[in-house]
Amino acid sequence: MTKPPVLISEMGESALLIQSEGPMSLDVQRLYWALDRVCHDLPGVTETVLGVHSLLLRFDPQAELADAAAHLQDLWQEIGPAEGRGRLVEVPVHYGGAGGEDLQELAASHGLSVGEVVELHSAPTYIVFALGSQPGFPYLGGLDPRLVTARRASPRQRVEEGSVVIGGEQAGVIARTSPSGWHIIGATRVRLFDLDREEPALLQPGDQLRFSVEKVSE
Protein backbone atom coordinates (compact mmCIF):
# COMPACT_ATOMS: atom_id res chain seq x y z
CA MET A 1 0.00 0.00 0.00
CA THR A 2 1.26 3.49 -0.77
CA LYS A 3 0.96 5.72 2.24
CA PRO A 4 -1.64 8.43 1.75
CA PRO A 5 -0.49 12.01 2.33
CA VAL A 6 -1.38 13.60 5.64
CA LEU A 7 -2.63 17.09 6.36
CA ILE A 8 -1.58 18.68 9.63
CA SER A 9 -3.57 21.63 10.94
CA GLU A 10 -3.72 23.64 14.16
CA MET A 11 -6.62 23.10 16.55
CA GLY A 12 -6.32 26.14 18.76
CA GLU A 13 -3.18 27.08 20.63
CA SER A 14 -2.06 23.70 21.90
CA ALA A 15 -3.35 20.93 19.64
CA LEU A 16 -2.63 19.57 16.17
CA LEU A 17 -4.92 17.49 13.96
CA ILE A 18 -3.26 15.06 11.58
CA GLN A 19 -5.59 13.45 9.02
CA SER A 20 -5.99 11.72 5.66
CA GLU A 21 -8.95 11.73 3.33
CA GLY A 22 -11.55 8.97 2.87
CA PRO A 23 -13.12 6.64 1.91
CA MET A 24 -12.72 4.60 5.09
CA SER A 25 -9.90 2.12 4.72
CA LEU A 26 -8.63 -0.39 7.26
CA ASP A 27 -5.11 -0.16 5.82
CA VAL A 28 -5.02 3.58 6.44
CA GLN A 29 -6.57 3.20 9.88
CA ARG A 30 -3.86 0.71 10.88
CA LEU A 31 -1.31 3.48 10.26
CA TYR A 32 -3.23 5.79 12.58
CA TRP A 33 -3.39 3.13 15.30
CA ALA A 34 0.41 2.88 15.03
CA LEU A 35 0.81 6.67 15.02
CA ASP A 36 -1.41 6.93 18.11
CA ARG A 37 0.81 4.49 20.02
CA VAL A 38 3.99 6.35 19.09
CA CYS A 39 2.57 9.82 19.77
CA HIS A 40 1.19 8.84 23.14
CA ASP A 41 4.72 8.79 24.56
CA LEU A 42 6.10 11.87 22.77
CA PRO A 43 7.41 14.60 25.04
CA GLY A 44 4.94 17.48 25.34
CA VAL A 45 1.92 15.40 24.26
CA THR A 46 -0.72 15.39 27.01
CA GLU A 47 -3.54 13.54 25.25
CA THR A 48 -4.35 11.85 21.94
CA VAL A 49 -7.79 11.43 20.37
CA LEU A 50 -8.00 8.85 17.61
CA GLY A 51 -10.55 9.52 14.88
CA VAL A 52 -11.30 7.83 11.57
CA HIS A 53 -8.14 8.42 9.47
CA SER A 54 -7.10 11.05 11.98
CA LEU A 55 -5.35 11.73 15.24
CA LEU A 56 -5.77 14.81 17.42
CA LEU A 57 -2.79 15.59 19.63
CA ARG A 58 -3.02 17.88 22.62
CA PHE A 59 0.24 19.41 23.74
CA ASP A 60 1.54 21.06 26.84
CA PRO A 61 0.59 24.75 26.37
CA GLN A 62 4.24 25.77 26.20
CA ALA A 63 5.14 23.36 23.35
CA GLU A 64 6.09 24.83 19.97
CA LEU A 65 3.55 23.43 17.50
CA ALA A 66 5.60 24.20 14.38
CA ASP A 67 8.40 21.90 15.57
CA ALA A 68 5.90 19.23 16.56
CA ALA A 69 4.19 19.38 13.14
CA ALA A 70 7.49 18.82 11.32
CA HIS A 71 8.27 15.91 13.62
CA LEU A 72 4.85 14.39 12.93
CA GLN A 73 5.46 14.41 9.17
CA ASP A 74 8.70 12.47 9.77
CA LEU A 75 6.94 10.02 12.09
CA TRP A 76 4.24 9.39 9.49
CA GLN A 77 6.89 8.46 6.93
CA GLU A 78 8.58 6.07 9.38
CA ILE A 79 5.68 4.13 10.89
CA GLY A 80 4.30 0.85 9.63
CA PRO A 81 0.72 -0.39 10.05
CA ALA A 82 -0.22 -1.61 13.54
CA GLU A 83 -0.57 -5.37 13.73
CA GLY A 84 -3.02 -7.28 15.88
CA ARG A 85 -6.60 -8.16 15.19
CA GLY A 86 -7.89 -7.49 18.67
CA ARG A 87 -10.61 -9.50 20.36
CA LEU A 88 -13.77 -10.70 18.64
CA VAL A 89 -16.94 -9.52 20.41
CA GLU A 90 -20.40 -10.82 19.52
CA VAL A 91 -23.36 -8.48 19.81
CA PRO A 92 -26.83 -10.12 19.59
CA VAL A 93 -29.38 -7.79 18.00
CA HIS A 94 -33.16 -7.60 18.01
CA TYR A 95 -33.69 -6.04 14.57
CA GLY A 96 -36.71 -3.82 13.91
CA GLY A 97 -39.70 -3.36 16.18
CA ALA A 98 -39.91 -0.58 18.74
CA GLY A 99 -36.12 -0.62 19.30
CA GLY A 100 -35.33 -0.46 15.58
CA GLU A 101 -37.75 2.08 14.28
CA ASP A 102 -35.87 3.08 11.11
CA LEU A 103 -35.41 -0.47 9.79
CA GLN A 104 -38.39 -0.56 7.42
CA GLU A 105 -37.78 2.91 6.03
CA LEU A 106 -34.08 2.24 5.56
CA ALA A 107 -34.86 -1.01 3.72
CA ALA A 108 -37.40 0.73 1.49
CA SER A 109 -34.98 3.56 0.68
CA HIS A 110 -32.48 1.01 -0.67
CA GLY A 111 -35.10 -1.14 -2.43
CA LEU A 112 -34.35 -4.05 -0.07
CA SER A 113 -36.53 -6.24 2.10
CA VAL A 114 -36.17 -6.11 5.89
CA GLY A 115 -34.71 -9.62 5.78
CA GLU A 116 -32.09 -8.57 3.24
CA VAL A 117 -31.01 -5.60 5.38
CA VAL A 118 -30.68 -7.87 8.42
CA GLU A 119 -28.65 -10.36 6.41
CA LEU A 120 -26.35 -7.69 4.96
CA HIS A 121 -25.87 -6.01 8.34
CA SER A 122 -25.14 -9.20 10.29
CA ALA A 123 -22.83 -10.78 7.70
CA PRO A 124 -19.56 -8.83 8.00
CA THR A 125 -16.95 -8.86 10.72
CA TYR A 126 -16.69 -5.19 11.64
CA ILE A 127 -13.54 -3.51 12.89
CA VAL A 128 -13.55 -0.85 15.63
CA PHE A 129 -11.79 2.04 13.87
CA ALA A 130 -11.98 4.44 16.82
CA LEU A 131 -13.98 5.26 19.95
CA GLY A 132 -15.54 8.61 20.58
CA SER A 133 -18.47 10.97 20.45
CA GLN A 134 -19.83 9.49 23.69
CA PRO A 135 -18.29 7.18 26.32
CA GLY A 136 -17.49 3.84 24.67
CA PHE A 137 -19.14 4.53 21.29
CA PRO A 138 -17.41 2.55 18.51
CA TYR A 139 -16.98 3.78 14.95
CA LEU A 140 -17.26 0.51 13.04
CA GLY A 141 -15.76 -0.03 9.59
CA GLY A 142 -16.98 -2.80 7.32
CA LEU A 143 -20.57 -1.82 6.56
CA ASP A 144 -21.86 -3.33 3.32
CA PRO A 145 -21.88 -0.54 0.68
CA ARG A 146 -25.53 -1.41 -0.07
CA LEU A 147 -26.46 -0.16 3.42
CA VAL A 148 -24.62 3.17 3.30
CA THR A 149 -27.21 5.78 4.34
CA ALA A 150 -26.67 9.52 4.82
CA ARG A 151 -27.40 10.76 8.35
CA ARG A 152 -30.84 12.10 9.18
CA ALA A 153 -31.41 15.75 8.26
CA SER A 154 -32.20 16.56 11.87
CA PRO A 155 -30.90 14.48 14.77
CA ARG A 156 -33.26 12.79 17.23
CA GLN A 157 -33.10 14.34 20.68
CA ARG A 158 -33.03 10.97 22.41
CA VAL A 159 -31.68 7.66 21.16
CA GLU A 160 -31.62 4.83 23.70
CA GLU A 161 -28.47 3.06 24.90
CA GLY A 162 -28.03 -0.18 22.97
CA SER A 163 -29.50 1.15 19.72
CA VAL A 164 -27.80 -0.42 16.71
CA VAL A 165 -27.24 2.36 14.20
CA ILE A 166 -25.98 3.29 10.74
CA GLY A 167 -24.51 6.71 9.86
CA GLY A 168 -23.10 7.22 6.35
CA GLU A 169 -20.62 4.40 5.70
CA GLN A 170 -20.22 3.71 9.42
CA ALA A 171 -22.00 1.32 11.75
CA GLY A 172 -22.24 1.75 15.51
CA VAL A 173 -24.00 0.96 18.77
CA ILE A 174 -25.22 3.83 20.97
CA ALA A 175 -23.35 3.47 24.27
CA ARG A 176 -25.16 6.15 26.30
CA THR A 177 -28.71 7.43 25.77
CA SER A 178 -28.15 10.69 23.87
CA PRO A 179 -29.14 12.71 20.79
CA SER A 180 -28.07 11.14 17.48
CA GLY A 181 -28.64 11.65 13.77
CA TRP A 182 -27.87 8.02 12.86
CA HIS A 183 -30.53 5.52 11.70
CA ILE A 184 -31.75 2.99 14.27
CA ILE A 185 -32.21 -0.52 12.91
CA GLY A 186 -32.17 -2.62 16.07
CA ALA A 187 -31.31 -2.92 19.74
CA THR A 188 -28.88 -4.95 21.85
CA ARG A 189 -28.60 -5.64 25.57
CA VAL A 190 -24.79 -5.68 25.42
CA ARG A 191 -23.41 -2.72 27.43
CA LEU A 192 -20.68 -0.87 25.58
CA PHE A 193 -19.79 1.33 28.53
CA ASP A 194 -19.92 0.37 32.19
CA LEU A 195 -17.92 2.18 34.88
CA ASP A 196 -18.18 -0.85 37.16
CA ARG A 197 -15.91 -2.79 34.83
CA GLU A 198 -12.16 -2.49 35.14
CA GLU A 199 -12.08 -1.32 31.52
CA PRO A 200 -15.26 0.78 31.24
CA ALA A 201 -15.24 0.72 27.43
CA LEU A 202 -16.12 -2.77 26.13
CA LEU A 203 -14.27 -2.24 22.86
CA GLN A 204 -10.86 -0.91 21.89
CA PRO A 205 -9.68 0.27 18.47
CA GLY A 206 -8.68 -2.79 16.46
CA ASP A 207 -11.24 -5.07 18.10
CA GLN A 208 -13.60 -7.03 15.85
CA LEU A 209 -17.36 -7.11 16.23
CA ARG A 210 -20.03 -9.40 14.82
CA PHE A 211 -23.75 -8.72 15.02
CA SER A 212 -25.82 -11.88 15.47
CA VAL A 213 -29.55 -12.08 14.81
CA GLU A 214 -31.48 -12.59 18.04
CA LYS A 215 -34.87 -11.71 16.60
CA VAL A 216 -36.39 -9.80 13.68
CA SER A 217 -39.61 -7.79 14.00
CA GLU A 218 -41.23 -6.32 10.92
Place this chain on the structure above:
Amino acid sequence: MIRILTPGIGATVQDLGRRGYANIGIGCSGAMDRRALRVANVLLGNADGAAGIEATLGGLSFEALEPVTIALAGADTGATLDGRPLPRWWVCSLLPGQVLRMGHSRTGMRGYIAIAGGFEVPEVLGSRATDVKGGFGGHDGRALDTGDILTTAAAARDPRNLNFGLSPRAWPDLWVDGSGETELRFVPAKEWTDYTQETRALFCTTGWTIEPASNRIGYRLDGPEMVPTVRRELLSHGILPGTIQLPPSGRPVIQMLDANTVGGYPKLGVVIDADLPRLAQATLGSTLRFREVSAADARAVRRREDDLVSAIRRATSHQRKG
Protein backbone atom coordinates in the same frame (compact mmCIF):
# COMPACT_ATOMS: atom_id res chain seq x y z
CA MET B 1 -21.47 20.00 55.13
CA ILE B 2 -24.26 21.88 53.33
CA ARG B 3 -27.81 21.00 52.28
CA ILE B 4 -29.20 22.20 48.94
CA LEU B 5 -32.51 24.03 49.46
CA THR B 6 -33.14 24.97 45.81
CA PRO B 7 -30.90 23.76 42.97
CA GLY B 8 -31.68 26.36 40.30
CA ILE B 9 -31.31 25.22 36.71
CA GLY B 10 -28.89 22.35 36.33
CA ALA B 11 -26.40 23.21 39.09
CA THR B 12 -23.54 20.70 39.09
CA VAL B 13 -20.38 19.89 41.02
CA GLN B 14 -17.39 20.71 38.81
CA ASP B 15 -13.62 20.93 38.98
CA LEU B 16 -11.20 21.85 36.19
CA GLY B 17 -12.27 18.86 34.12
CA ARG B 18 -11.42 15.28 33.27
CA ARG B 19 -8.44 14.87 30.98
CA GLY B 20 -6.98 11.82 29.35
CA TYR B 21 -10.09 9.79 28.52
CA ALA B 22 -11.14 11.40 25.24
CA ASN B 23 -9.75 8.31 23.51
CA ILE B 24 -12.64 6.27 24.92
CA GLY B 25 -15.18 8.99 24.20
CA ILE B 26 -15.21 10.75 27.57
CA GLY B 27 -15.18 14.52 27.27
CA CYS B 28 -13.64 16.95 29.74
CA SER B 29 -16.70 18.42 31.54
CA GLY B 30 -15.56 20.79 34.33
CA ALA B 31 -16.34 24.41 35.17
CA MET B 32 -17.45 26.40 32.13
CA ASP B 33 -15.83 29.49 33.65
CA ARG B 34 -12.71 27.76 34.88
CA ARG B 35 -11.14 31.09 35.77
CA ALA B 36 -13.97 31.84 38.23
CA LEU B 37 -13.64 28.45 39.92
CA ARG B 38 -9.84 28.83 40.11
CA VAL B 39 -10.12 32.28 41.66
CA ALA B 40 -12.73 31.05 44.15
CA ASN B 41 -10.40 28.22 45.21
CA VAL B 42 -7.39 30.53 45.38
CA LEU B 43 -9.31 32.90 47.68
CA LEU B 44 -9.84 29.98 50.08
CA GLY B 45 -6.31 28.65 49.86
CA ASN B 46 -7.58 25.48 48.15
CA ALA B 47 -5.84 23.75 45.27
CA ASP B 48 -6.93 25.46 42.00
CA GLY B 49 -8.79 22.35 40.93
CA ALA B 50 -10.81 21.65 44.10
CA ALA B 51 -14.45 20.80 43.37
CA GLY B 52 -17.03 23.59 43.59
CA ILE B 53 -20.63 24.15 42.55
CA GLU B 54 -21.54 25.72 39.20
CA ALA B 55 -24.98 27.34 39.23
CA THR B 56 -26.46 28.40 35.90
CA LEU B 57 -28.53 31.60 35.91
CA GLY B 58 -28.50 31.68 39.72
CA GLY B 59 -31.44 30.34 41.70
CA LEU B 60 -29.32 28.09 43.93
CA SER B 61 -29.68 28.21 47.71
CA PHE B 62 -28.22 26.10 50.49
CA GLU B 63 -28.03 25.86 54.26
CA ALA B 64 -24.85 25.30 56.24
CA LEU B 65 -25.12 22.21 58.48
CA GLU B 66 -21.81 22.93 60.24
CA PRO B 67 -19.36 25.86 60.22
CA VAL B 68 -18.05 26.26 56.66
CA THR B 69 -16.13 28.89 54.74
CA ILE B 70 -17.09 29.51 51.13
CA ALA B 71 -16.08 31.74 48.23
CA LEU B 72 -18.54 33.20 45.76
CA ALA B 73 -17.32 33.83 42.20
CA GLY B 74 -18.42 34.35 38.62
CA ALA B 75 -21.72 35.92 37.57
CA ASP B 76 -23.45 38.58 39.65
CA THR B 77 -26.29 36.54 41.09
CA GLY B 78 -27.40 39.04 43.71
CA ALA B 79 -26.44 36.56 46.43
CA THR B 80 -27.50 37.03 50.03
CA LEU B 81 -26.47 35.47 53.34
CA ASP B 82 -29.48 35.29 55.65
CA GLY B 83 -30.97 38.11 53.58
CA ARG B 84 -27.92 40.41 53.68
CA PRO B 85 -26.42 41.11 50.25
CA LEU B 86 -23.04 39.52 49.57
CA PRO B 87 -20.63 41.24 47.19
CA ARG B 88 -19.21 39.39 44.19
CA TRP B 89 -15.87 37.57 44.49
CA TRP B 90 -16.33 37.28 48.24
CA VAL B 91 -15.24 34.87 50.99
CA CYS B 92 -17.34 34.36 54.08
CA SER B 93 -17.90 31.87 56.87
CA LEU B 94 -21.32 30.40 57.62
CA LEU B 95 -22.55 29.05 60.93
CA PRO B 96 -24.93 26.08 61.08
CA GLY B 97 -28.40 27.16 59.98
CA GLN B 98 -27.22 30.13 57.92
CA VAL B 99 -28.62 30.24 54.37
CA LEU B 100 -26.91 31.47 51.24
CA ARG B 101 -29.28 32.31 48.42
CA MET B 102 -28.46 33.26 44.82
CA GLY B 103 -31.05 35.38 43.04
CA HIS B 104 -31.45 35.29 39.29
CA SER B 105 -28.26 36.23 37.49
CA ARG B 106 -28.29 39.94 36.77
CA THR B 107 -25.16 39.89 34.66
CA GLY B 108 -23.31 36.81 33.49
CA MET B 109 -24.54 33.23 33.24
CA ARG B 110 -22.79 31.11 35.85
CA GLY B 111 -22.08 31.61 39.53
CA TYR B 112 -19.62 29.47 41.51
CA ILE B 113 -19.44 28.36 45.12
CA ALA B 114 -16.13 26.98 46.31
CA ILE B 115 -15.70 25.72 49.87
CA ALA B 116 -12.64 25.52 52.11
CA GLY B 117 -11.30 22.02 51.57
CA GLY B 118 -13.33 21.47 48.40
CA PHE B 119 -16.52 19.43 48.05
CA GLU B 120 -15.91 15.78 48.82
CA VAL B 121 -17.43 13.74 46.01
CA PRO B 122 -15.72 10.59 44.72
CA GLU B 123 -13.07 10.98 42.07
CA VAL B 124 -14.13 9.16 38.90
CA LEU B 125 -11.43 8.63 36.28
CA GLY B 126 -9.22 11.23 37.89
CA SER B 127 -11.75 14.05 38.31
CA ARG B 128 -14.70 15.17 40.41
CA ALA B 129 -16.41 16.92 37.48
CA THR B 130 -20.00 15.92 36.68
CA ASP B 131 -20.29 14.23 33.29
CA VAL B 132 -24.02 14.64 32.74
CA LYS B 133 -23.98 12.80 29.42
CA GLY B 134 -22.07 9.85 30.87
CA GLY B 135 -24.06 9.99 34.12
CA PHE B 136 -21.00 9.84 36.38
CA GLY B 137 -18.71 12.08 38.42
CA GLY B 138 -19.84 14.98 40.61
CA HIS B 139 -22.77 14.25 42.93
CA ASP B 140 -24.17 10.88 41.76
CA GLY B 141 -23.42 11.80 38.14
CA ARG B 142 -26.28 14.28 37.97
CA ALA B 143 -27.38 17.86 38.53
CA LEU B 144 -27.99 18.85 42.16
CA ASP B 145 -31.47 18.48 43.61
CA THR B 146 -33.37 19.78 46.62
CA GLY B 147 -32.21 18.01 49.79
CA ASP B 148 -28.82 16.90 48.45
CA ILE B 149 -26.12 17.03 51.11
CA LEU B 150 -22.56 17.87 50.12
CA THR B 151 -19.63 17.33 52.45
CA THR B 152 -16.09 18.68 52.60
CA ALA B 153 -12.88 16.85 53.39
CA ALA B 154 -12.85 16.58 57.18
CA ALA B 155 -9.19 17.50 57.55
CA ALA B 156 -9.66 20.70 55.59
CA ARG B 157 -12.66 22.12 57.41
CA ASP B 158 -11.98 25.71 58.28
CA PRO B 159 -13.95 27.15 61.19
CA ARG B 160 -12.19 30.54 61.10
CA ASN B 161 -14.45 33.46 60.62
CA LEU B 162 -13.36 34.91 57.28
CA ASN B 163 -15.01 37.83 55.57
CA PHE B 164 -13.15 39.49 52.70
CA GLY B 165 -13.23 39.84 48.93
CA LEU B 166 -11.73 41.37 45.83
CA SER B 167 -12.30 44.99 44.91
CA PRO B 168 -13.50 45.87 41.43
CA ARG B 169 -10.93 48.66 41.22
CA ALA B 170 -7.99 46.30 41.77
CA TRP B 171 -9.33 43.50 39.54
CA PRO B 172 -11.49 45.15 36.84
CA ASP B 173 -11.16 42.09 34.55
CA LEU B 174 -13.34 40.09 36.92
CA TRP B 175 -16.23 42.54 36.67
CA VAL B 176 -16.85 42.12 32.92
CA ASP B 177 -20.59 41.58 32.81
CA GLY B 178 -21.21 39.49 29.68
CA SER B 179 -24.35 41.28 28.60
CA GLY B 180 -22.85 43.62 26.00
CA GLU B 181 -20.56 42.45 23.26
CA THR B 182 -18.05 39.68 23.91
CA GLU B 183 -15.00 39.43 21.72
CA LEU B 184 -13.68 35.93 21.16
CA ARG B 185 -10.22 35.31 19.76
CA PHE B 186 -9.80 32.19 17.63
CA VAL B 187 -7.06 30.28 15.85
CA PRO B 188 -8.19 29.29 12.32
CA ALA B 189 -8.64 25.56 11.71
CA LYS B 190 -8.44 23.29 8.69
CA GLU B 191 -11.60 24.24 6.76
CA TRP B 192 -11.21 28.01 7.30
CA THR B 193 -9.75 28.30 3.80
CA ASP B 194 -12.81 26.54 2.27
CA TYR B 195 -14.52 29.93 2.53
CA THR B 196 -13.89 32.91 0.28
CA GLN B 197 -12.07 35.92 1.66
CA GLU B 198 -15.40 37.79 1.67
CA THR B 199 -17.10 35.05 3.69
CA ARG B 200 -14.21 34.95 6.16
CA ALA B 201 -14.37 38.72 6.52
CA LEU B 202 -18.13 38.43 7.09
CA PHE B 203 -17.49 35.95 9.91
CA CYS B 204 -15.18 38.43 11.66
CA THR B 205 -17.30 41.55 11.15
CA THR B 206 -20.68 40.04 12.08
CA GLY B 207 -22.16 40.57 15.52
CA TRP B 208 -23.37 36.98 16.17
CA THR B 209 -26.31 36.47 18.51
CA ILE B 210 -26.16 33.66 21.06
CA GLU B 211 -29.31 31.57 20.59
CA PRO B 212 -31.35 30.54 23.66
CA ALA B 213 -30.73 26.85 22.81
CA SER B 214 -27.11 27.19 23.98
CA ASN B 215 -25.77 25.16 26.89
CA ARG B 216 -22.78 23.30 28.29
CA ILE B 217 -22.68 21.16 25.14
CA GLY B 218 -22.57 23.96 22.61
CA TYR B 219 -23.35 27.56 21.76
CA ARG B 220 -25.49 28.11 18.68
CA LEU B 221 -25.07 31.41 16.90
CA ASP B 222 -27.49 33.34 14.74
CA GLY B 223 -26.35 35.58 11.93
CA PRO B 224 -25.77 35.50 8.17
CA GLU B 225 -25.45 32.10 6.46
CA MET B 226 -21.83 31.12 5.84
CA VAL B 227 -21.55 29.24 2.54
CA PRO B 228 -18.34 27.33 1.74
CA THR B 229 -16.83 27.19 -1.76
CA VAL B 230 -16.62 23.40 -1.48
CA ARG B 231 -18.88 21.03 0.44
CA ARG B 232 -16.89 18.30 2.14
CA GLU B 233 -18.08 15.07 3.73
CA LEU B 234 -15.53 14.74 6.54
CA LEU B 235 -14.57 11.63 8.43
CA SER B 236 -15.07 11.82 12.19
CA HIS B 237 -12.11 13.37 13.99
CA GLY B 238 -11.21 14.57 17.49
CA ILE B 239 -12.54 17.97 18.51
CA LEU B 240 -11.98 20.23 21.52
CA PRO B 241 -13.99 22.68 23.59
CA GLY B 242 -13.90 25.94 21.65
CA THR B 243 -14.10 24.30 18.21
CA ILE B 244 -16.25 26.48 15.95
CA GLN B 245 -18.13 24.09 13.67
CA LEU B 246 -20.22 25.01 10.68
CA PRO B 247 -23.06 22.53 10.10
CA PRO B 248 -24.99 22.54 6.80
CA SER B 249 -27.31 25.22 8.24
CA GLY B 250 -24.46 27.70 7.68
CA ARG B 251 -24.66 28.98 11.25
CA PRO B 252 -21.74 28.38 13.58
CA VAL B 253 -21.89 26.21 16.68
CA ILE B 254 -19.13 26.49 19.30
CA GLN B 255 -18.49 23.17 21.00
CA MET B 256 -18.24 23.50 24.80
CA LEU B 257 -17.14 21.33 27.71
CA ASP B 258 -19.87 18.69 27.49
CA ALA B 259 -19.49 18.34 23.72
CA ASN B 260 -18.69 15.07 21.98
CA THR B 261 -15.01 14.15 21.80
CA VAL B 262 -15.27 13.39 18.08
CA GLY B 263 -17.21 15.18 15.36
CA GLY B 264 -17.39 15.58 11.62
CA TYR B 265 -18.64 19.04 10.71
CA PRO B 266 -16.28 21.51 9.00
CA LYS B 267 -14.52 23.77 11.50
CA LEU B 268 -13.64 27.42 11.08
CA GLY B 269 -11.36 27.64 14.07
CA VAL B 270 -10.92 27.08 17.78
CA VAL B 271 -11.67 29.77 20.37
CA ILE B 272 -8.57 30.32 22.49
CA ASP B 273 -8.62 28.77 25.96
CA ALA B 274 -8.50 32.09 27.79
CA ASP B 275 -11.70 33.27 26.08
CA LEU B 276 -13.85 30.21 26.88
CA PRO B 277 -14.58 31.47 30.43
CA ARG B 278 -15.74 34.77 28.95
CA LEU B 279 -17.98 32.94 26.49
CA ALA B 280 -19.37 30.90 29.40
CA GLN B 281 -20.50 34.16 31.01
CA ALA B 282 -21.91 35.79 27.84
CA THR B 283 -25.67 36.00 28.30
CA LEU B 284 -28.11 34.30 25.92
CA GLY B 285 -29.19 36.78 23.27
CA SER B 286 -26.04 38.88 23.65
CA THR B 287 -23.58 39.52 20.83
CA LEU B 288 -20.29 37.80 19.99
CA ARG B 289 -17.55 39.03 17.70
CA PHE B 290 -14.63 36.98 16.47
CA ARG B 291 -11.02 38.05 16.02
CA GLU B 292 -8.41 35.89 14.34
CA VAL B 293 -5.16 35.37 16.27
CA SER B 294 -2.13 33.10 15.93
CA ALA B 295 -1.50 30.12 18.18
CA ALA B 296 1.58 31.92 19.55
CA ASP B 297 -0.54 34.95 20.51
CA ALA B 298 -3.03 32.63 22.21
CA ARG B 299 -0.28 31.04 24.29
CA ALA B 300 0.86 34.48 25.45
CA VAL B 301 -2.71 35.32 26.52
CA ARG B 302 -2.92 32.08 28.48
CA ARG B 303 0.25 32.99 30.39
CA ARG B 304 -1.31 36.33 31.34
CA GLU B 305 -4.37 34.46 32.68
CA ASP B 306 -2.14 32.32 34.87
CA ASP B 307 -0.39 35.49 36.05
CA LEU B 308 -3.75 36.98 37.09
CA VAL B 309 -4.58 33.96 39.24
CA SER B 310 -1.10 34.03 40.83
CA ALA B 311 -1.42 37.75 41.57
CA ILE B 312 -4.76 37.17 43.30
CA ARG B 313 -3.19 34.38 45.34
CA ARG B 314 -0.38 36.69 46.51
CA ALA B 315 -2.65 39.66 47.15
CA THR B 316 -5.01 37.70 49.39
CA SER B 317 -2.63 35.38 51.24
CA HIS B 318 -2.46 37.53 54.38
CA GLN B 319 -6.27 37.54 54.68
CA ARG B 320 -6.43 33.75 54.73
CA LYS B 321 -3.82 33.63 57.50
CA GLY B 322 -6.22 35.76 59.53
